[in-house]
Amino acid sequence: MLYRAFLRVVDLLPVPTLRVQKIVAFIVILTQGGIAVTGAIVRVTASGLGCPTWPQCFPGSFTPVGVSEVPVLHQAVEFGNRLLTFAVVLVAALIVLAVTRARRRREVILFAWLMPLGTVVQAVVGGFTVLTGLLWWTVAVHLVLSMIMVWLATLLYFKVADPDPAGPSVPTVPEPLRLLTGLSAIVLGGVLVAGTMVTGAGPHAGDKSIDEPVPRLGVEIVTLVHLHAQLLVGYLALLVGLGFALYAVKAPLTIKFRLKVLIGIVVAQALVGVVQYFTDVPAVLVAIHVAGAGACTAATAAVWAACRTRSSLDDASADKLPAAQTAATTNG
Numbered sequence: 001m002l003y004r005a006f007l008r009v010v011d012l013l014p015v016p017t018l019r020v021q022k023i024v025a026f027i028v029i030l031t032q033g034g035i036a037v038t039g040a041i042v043r044v045t046a047s048g049l050g051c052p053t054w055p056q057c058f059p060g061s062f063t064p065v066g067v068s069e070v071p072v073l074h075q076a077v078e079f080g081n082r083l084l085t086f087a088v089v090l091v092a093a094l095i096v097l098a099v100t101r102a103r104r105r106r107e108v109i110l111f112a113w114l115m116p117l118g119t120v121v122q123a124v125v126g127g128f129t130v131l132t133g134l135l136w137w138t139v140a141v142h143l144v145l146s147m148i149m150v151w152l153a154t155l156l157y158f159k160v161a162d163p164d165p166a167g168p169s170v171p172t173v174p175e176p177l178r179l180l181t182g183l184s185a186i187v188l189g190g191v192l193v194a195g196t197m198v199t200g201a202g203p204h205a206g207d208k209s210i211d212e213p214v215p216r217l218g219v220e221i222v223t224l225v226h227l228h229a230q231l232l233v234g235y236l237a238l239l240v241g242l243g244f245a246l247y248a249v250k251a252p253l254t255i256k257f258r259l260k261v262l263i264g265i266v267v268a269q270a271l272v273g274v275v276q277y278f279t280d281v282p283a284v285l286v287a288i289h290v291a292g293a294g295a296c297t298a299a300t301a302a303v304w305a306a307c308r309t310r311s312s313l314d315d316a317s318a319d320k321l322p323a324a325q326t327a328a329t330t331n332g
Helices: 002-010 018-044 072-101 106-131 136-161 175-201 221-248 253-278 283-305 313-331
Strands: 166-171 308-312
Touching (some): 002 072, 018 072, 018 136, 072 106, 072 136, 106 136, 136 283, 175 283, 221 253, 253 283
Antiparallel strands (some): 166 308
């Protein structure tokens, strides 16, 4: 009953064009990745407790207050990160309204609803992170969830771009290559998790303040760096192998172009990591590296999405019509 009431309200809105839906869906990707970058800025500036309580910034106030115990810069950085959360929620709500009003197919609406629901989960995890004093593993979970949201948001974008009513999903590459693409995504997940472990053992784990560092992950950071690097090499090797295979089977230009973009992003991300290692992890490169992680995640999801395609249901019916007419003529 509540959902029906929601639909009645949505029906009062103008019907958004496909272009508008795609623009909003693309902004969803940017906001989901952007919140991870601002979270990294919070870490490297030791502003994790710039707002020491949650959901309020200070007891009795949702906004920063003038207290000598917490520097103004730390309050501004952490509060700015929280404000971006409201932008994420707003855009997530807009995509739900857009696809619902446009009467998109159920799959698109379901993926759209994952955006606000996932943001709520992220907010709860963020609150837990603050209330536990920025334990390194809570910060790591927060980042990994952000990358999952980027992945889902990217798939949402391509589902929005599909025609409606849509015909059946058909493969654009042989199934083994689709499985290889999925394997590369799994290895990317390992790269991301290892990266959060490097952060947890390193100098930017999310300190409470410059003078009050949080306990680090008790593993030698060089060991974790090598683990992270080896997983990245494996991920890149899978992508290169996938590229040769796509050319061998004469795959569509779309998936080959997306894979080239992905490989370029991964190589750039690897170079940033190398510079970080030899320059003692400067703060600015941490934020760039997190942005690169989001870009790798989105680009991998784009390649995965290109492994299958949907045509318009009208086009699919038209394709079947000549075959049916031929069969009828033959039988006659």
